[in-house]
Amino acid sequence: MSEDRIRNMDEFAALCGISRPTISKYFNNPNSVRASTRDRIEAALREYDYRPNIYAMNQNRRLTKNIGIVVPYLADPFFAEIARVIERRCIDAGFTPTLFSSHGEQSQENAILDTLRSLRPAGVLLAPLGRASSKKHVEEFCRDVPTILFDSNIEGVGAAFVGSDNFSFVSQTVEYLSRTGSAPCFFEMRNPANPNANKRRDAYLEMMRRLDLEPHLVQIDGNGWGFEEIGRAGALKVLQQDLLPTDTVLCSNDRLAIGFLSACHELGIRVGREEGCTIRVASHDDHPYSRFTCPSLTTAAHDYEAVSDHAVETLFRLIDAGGRPDKREETQFAARLIMRASA
Amino acid sequence: MSEDRIRNMDEFAALCGISRPTISKYFNNPNSVRASTRDRIEAALREYDYRPNIYAMNQNRRLTKNIGIVVPYLADPFFAEIARVIERRCIDAGFTPTLFSSHGEQSQENAILDTLRSLRPAGVLLAPLGRASSKKHVEEFCRDVPTILFDSNIEGVGAAFVGSDNFSFVSQTVEYLSRTGSAPCFFEMRNPANPNANKRRDAYLEMMRRLDLEPHLVQIDGNGWGFEEIGRAGALKVLQQDLLPTDTVLCSNDRLAIGFLSACHELGIRVGREEGCTIRVASHDDHPYSRFTCPSLTTAAHDYEAVSDHAVETLFRLIDAGGRPDKREETQFAARLIMRASA
DNA sequence: TGTTATATTTTACGCGCGTCAAAATTATAT
DNA sequence: ATATAATTTTGACGCGCGTAAAATATAACA
Numbered sequence: 001m002s003e004d005r006i007r008n009m010d011e012f013a014a015l016c017g018i019s020r021p022t023i024s025k026y027f028n029n030p031n032s033v034r035a036s037t038r039d040r041i042e043a044a045l046r047e048y049d050y051r052p053n054i055y056a057m058n059q060n061r062r063l064t065k066n067i068g069i070v071v072p073y074l075a076d077p078f079f080a081e082i083a084r085v086i087e088r089r090c091i092d093a094g095f096t097p098t099l100f101s102s103h104g105e106q107s108q109e110n111a112i113l114d115t116l117r118s119l120r121p122a123g124v125l126l127a128p129l130g131r132a133s134s135k136k137h138v139e140e141f142c143r144d145v146p147t148i149l150f151d152s153n154i155e156g157v158g159a160a161f162v163g164s165d166n167f168s169f170v171s172q173t174v175e176y177l178s179r180t181g182s183a184p185c186f187f188e189m190r191n192p193a194n195p196n197a198n199k200r201r202d203a204y205l206e207m208m209r210r211l212d213l214e215p216h217l218v219q220i221d222g223n224g225w226g227f228e229e230i231g232r233a234g235a236l237k238v239l240q241q242d243l244l245p246t247d248t249v250l251c252s253n254d255r256l257a258i259g260f261l262s263a264c265h266e267l268g269i270r271v272g273r274e275e276g277c278t279i280r281v282a283s284h285d286d287h288p289y290s291r292f293t294c295p296s297l298t299t300a301a302h303d304y305e306a307v308s309d310h311a312v313e314t315l316f317r318l319i320d321a322g323g324r325p326d327k328r329e330e331t332q333f334a335a336r337l338i339m340r341a342s343a
Numbered sequence: 344m345s346e347d348r349i350r351n352m353d354e355f356a357a358l359c360g361i362s363r364p365t366i367s368k369y370f371n372n373p374n375s376v377r378a379s380t381r382d383r384i385e386a387a388l389r390e391y392d393y394r395p396n397i398y399a400m401n402q403n404r405r406l407t408k409n410i411g412i413v414v415p416y417l418a419d420p421f422f423a424e425i426a427r428v429i430e431r432r433c434i435d436a437g438f439t440p441t442l443f444s445s446h447g448e449q450s451q452e453n454a455i456l457d458t459l460r461s462l463r464p465a466g467v468l469l470a471p472l473g474r475a476s477s478k479k480h481v482e483e484f485c486r487d488v489p490t491i492l493f494d495s496n497i498e499g500v501g502a503a504f505v506g507s508d509n510f511s512f513v514s515q516t517v518e519y520l521s522r523t524g525s526a527p528c529f530f531e532m533r534n535p536a537n538p539n540a541n542k543r544r545d546a547y548l549e550m551m552r553r554l555d556l557e558p559h560l561v562q563i564d565g566n567g568w569g570f571e572e573i574g575r576a577g578a579l580k581v582l583q584q585d586l587l588p589t590d591t592v593l594c595s596n597d598r599l600a601i602g603f604l605s606a607c608h609e610l611g612i613r614v615g616r617e618e619g620c621t622i623r624v625a626s627h628d629d630h631p632y633s634r635f636t637c638p639s640l641t642t643a644a645h646d647y648e649a650v651s652d653h654a655v656e657t658l659f660r661l662i663d664a665g666g667r668p669d670k671r672e673e674t675q676f677a678a679r680l681i682m683r684a685s686a
Numbered sequence: 687t688g689t690t691a692t693a694t695t696t697t698a699c700g701c702g703c704g705t706c707a708a709a710a711t712t713a714t715a716t
Numbered sequence: 717a718t719a720t721a722a723t724t725t726t727g728a729c730g731c732g733c734g735t736a737a738a739a740t741a742t743a744a745c746a
Contacts, residue, residue: 008702019725024704034713034723051461055402056702060731075427075631080418084446096458099442103427115439118394228635258635265637266684288418292571292601294608294637341609351732362695367734377693377742399732403701 006050016044027052028061058120067095067315068116068124070109071151072194073225074101076255077288078302079127082151085308086125093316095122104193104225106132113141123315123323126158127151130195146323150311152195159318159325162311165332166196169284169300170203170250172337176298177248177282178211181273181343184250184282185216187238187260189230191223197252200284204250216245231259239267248280248343254287254299261293261342271295272341280343284335295341303333349393359387370395371404401463410438410658411459411467413452414494415537416568417444419598420631421645422470425494428651429468436659438465447536447568449475456484466658466666469501470494473538489666493654495538502661502668505654508675509539512627512643513546513593515680519641520591520625521554524616524686527593527625528559530581530603532573534566540595543627547593559588574602582610591623591686597630597642604636604685614638615684623686627678638684646676 006012013020018040026033026041033041044050058064067090071079083099090097098119102109109129116124123146128138130152141147142158149158177184186204188197201217208215220234231251238244251257260281261271270277272295283290286301310331318325349355356363361380369376369384376384387393401407410433414422426442433440441462445452452472459467466489471481473495484490485501492501520527529547531540544560551558563577574594581587594600603624604614613620615638626633629644653674661668 010702020703021705021726022724025724028704037724051457053402053702054461055398055400056731057398057704059396059398059402059702059733060704062704074417075420075423077418077420077423080420080423080444084418084444099444101423101427101442114394118397228632232635258632261637262635262639266639289571289601289632292575292605294605296605296609353732363733364696364735365694368694371734375693380694396732399701400734402703402732403734405734 006048009050009052012044012048012050015048016041027057063122063319064120065095066119066121067097068100068112068119068121068126068145069097070100070102070112070116070124070126070128072102072109072127072129073104074099075103076225078254078285079151081288082127082304082308085304086312089308089312093312102129104129104132106134110134110137113137117141117144121145123147123319125150125311125315128154129193130154131191131193146315146318148311148315148318150307153330154195156328158328159323160314160328161330162307162314163330163332164196164302164307165334166199167203167206168332168334170200171207172335173250173282173284173298173300174204174207174211176337176339177250177280177343178213181280182246182248183208183211183213184248184280185218185244185246186252187218187220187231187234187249187256188252189222189227189234189256190219192252193223193225194253200252218244218249227253227255228259228262231256232262233259235260235263236266239263239269244279247278249282251281251283254283254285254290254297257281257283257297257299257342258287258289258293261295261297265294273343274341282343286336286338291340293342298340298343299338300335301338302335306333349391352393352395355387355391355393358391359384367395370400406465406662407463408438409462409464410440411443411455411462411464411469411488412440413443413445413455413459413467413469413471415445415452415470415472416447417442418446419568421597421628422494424631425470425647425651428647429655432651432655436655445472447472447475449477453477453480456480460484460487464488466490466662468493468654468658471497472536473497474534474536489658489661491654491658491661493650496673497538499671501671502666503657503671504673505650505657506673506675507539507645507650508677509542510546510549511675511677513543514550515678516593516625516627516641516643517547517550517554519680519682520593520623520686521556524623525589525591526551526554526556527591527623528561528587528589529595530561530563530574530577530592530599531595532565532570532577532599533562535595536566536568537596543595561587561592570596570598571602571605574599575605576602578603578606579609582606582612587622590621592625594624594626597626597628597633597640600624600626600640600642600685601630601632601636604638604640608637616686617684625686629679629681634683636685641683641686642681643678644681645678649676 013023087097100112147158149161153161222230264271282298284300286299290297356366430440443455470493490501492504496504548558565573607614625641627643629642633640
């Protein structure tokens with residue numbers, strides 16, 4: 001191991017006995033050079049730990065190897081988890097992912113997109129804020145940067161959308177609940193931040209219609225991304241004032257349900273399907289904590305893997321195609337019902 | 344608004360009627376140019392939305408304006424939350440933070456540090472994996488890059504450490520629990536990943552000694568960062584085999600406690616200080632979900648703000664001082680006891 | 687008004703690498 | 717062995733900006 005550090009690609013090329021342009025080619029795509037050449041470079045790489053200067057590299061490349069990952073709210077373990085999987089895939093494909101969280105604020109989302117634009121990424125995987133997004137800002141961004149939307153869709157924006165099929169989520173929970181007990185009411189925020197919430201409400205209404213059951217929406221107040229607290233406060237109010245039309249509650253998402261369960265416990269209301277329980281609660285998302293709630297939460301699970309994989313694959317294809325999609329595709333994956341103790 | 348986009352600083356300088364080096368100076372530090380000059384630049388900036396090329400900028404700057412934030416496990420909302428606060432502070436100070444998660448794996452932590460090194464950041468805020476960190480790797484990194492350790496300490500590594508005072512956490516919970524009921528046993532992982540866990544165990548033993556009470560360690564098996572599941576499995580075993588030496592349990596951290604509460608519910612054991620409850624559970628961290636557990640969790644809270652602020656401030660001072668600290672400081676903030684329903 | 691300290695302009699060079707074209711070399715096929 | 721294709725080398729230029737030194741302009745002050 002030679003002790004004097006290598007300052008640039010010229011020096012490294014000299015040590016390899018290979019010309020600099022070839023080294024440059026190698027770093028751009030190791031498979032673009034002859035196998036024997038590749039071996040020599042990689043041998044030298046092991047001996048002298050040289051890494052090309054990223055800034056100089058990216059300065060003149062038409063496209064960097066960066067990929068931006070943007071989620072609306074990283075303190076939600078659901079997004080943390082999906083970001084982790086996506087990150088892994090990007091690294092394995094030779095890209096450099098960078099993770100951003102909008103923290104539930106439009107100004108942040110806009111700032112992130114501006115920053116990303118100047119990073120000139122090869123592509124971006126964006127889970128937008130939804131209702132709180134500046135559609136115009138996102139739209140303009142997507143015109144300049146190859147972008148795949150995931151989790152929540154914005155009609156016509158981005159090269160593709162990959163997410164979950166909200167109807168599949170709700171139809172399974174509604175069917176299960178009404179088959180095994182009384183039909184559920186639907187517990188949700190009156191003005192949800194996330195557009196999936198609206199789709200879920202519609203799916204609930206549609207399913208109840210199909211089953212010829214009377215729908216009941218229980219809509220609670222609250223703004224922002226503190227869903228647990230919103231759910232808890234809403235549930236306290238609804239339960240104390242005895243406004244619940246049925247003894248079965250289907251929450252729009254798990255975080256609301258976590259708050260709902262918390263309120264039930266506080267009021268001494270037993271939840272579950274065992275005898276002695278007066279209420280059943282189910283929900284959607286399979287939030288990482290949903291199996292640790294008391295009781296554990298019956299829910300409809302995202303196919304994390306499928307969504308992550310397909311989003312990443314779609315982005316890679318888009319990048320390979322030079323950033324221009326043939327046409328905008330929307331892919332939605334079905335849910336998997338997970339029966340636990342709460343319903 | 345002129346429609347032809349500005350390609351570089353030369354063009355922008357021409358439009359401003361100001362020389363390029365002055366523009367460069369402005370972007371490096373807006374306060375380093377005369378107020379009248381600054382106004383002219385900012386007026387032009389509003390008219391033509393020019394942004395300097397980051398790659399070209401960083402290529403020759405001795406120091407970039409980047410700050411790396413590394414956390415061990417982003418799916419833990421505790422870290423997501425602290426990262427959010429730190430991020431905000433960095434942006435406000437004119438830096439560009441980048442967030443990384445080691446996802447509980449040493450190989451990832453090492454890879455992140457390597458990546459960070461080549462980003463040549465002005466400074467790094469690192470919450471290391473702890474026991475799972477490669478001390479050598481981290482040490483070498485800290486020699487090259489101004490780094491503040493936070494959350495968990497590695498003796499002698501980095502320019503400073505900012506965290507919470509584990510003794511303050513445990514002393515308050517132990518004192519409270521033994522004053523208001525029977526003395527607690529200490530529920531923890533046998534081989535905790537996080538070094539704070541060891542400090543907490545020591546603090547528990549020391550506090551019990553001071554209060555002249557007999558300590559009981561309840562150590563459970565499990566590896567990795569899935570603390571809730573580890574806590575749940577451990578609690579099930581302990582409770583079913585009736586191995587609990589007291590009716591008061593102090594968990595090493597909230598995530599274990601969440602698992603513990605889940606197990607209690609599953610076994611029909613009522614937790615809390617109300618009558619009819621057979622067990623009390625308390626914990627440490629004030630995890631974002633601890634107020635939504637059933638029952639809500641009595642815990643000792645980190646001073647998030649203080650830790651974040653002080654870590655960031657320390658880093659900024661370090662950067663101003665050219666990266667060389669006078670001497671390594673360790674700062675630890677006291678906990679605040681939060682009494683809820685579980686104990 | 688002259689003097690001094692501070693800011694800005696001019697000029698010029700360099701950073702580390704991408705990329706291109708033409709020439710030289712190597713590998714593969716016939 | 718020869719023709720052909722694929723790869724590498726050589727040499728050169730440019731990217732967009734940092735930065736240094738010297739010349740000039742501006743502001744502050746006596």
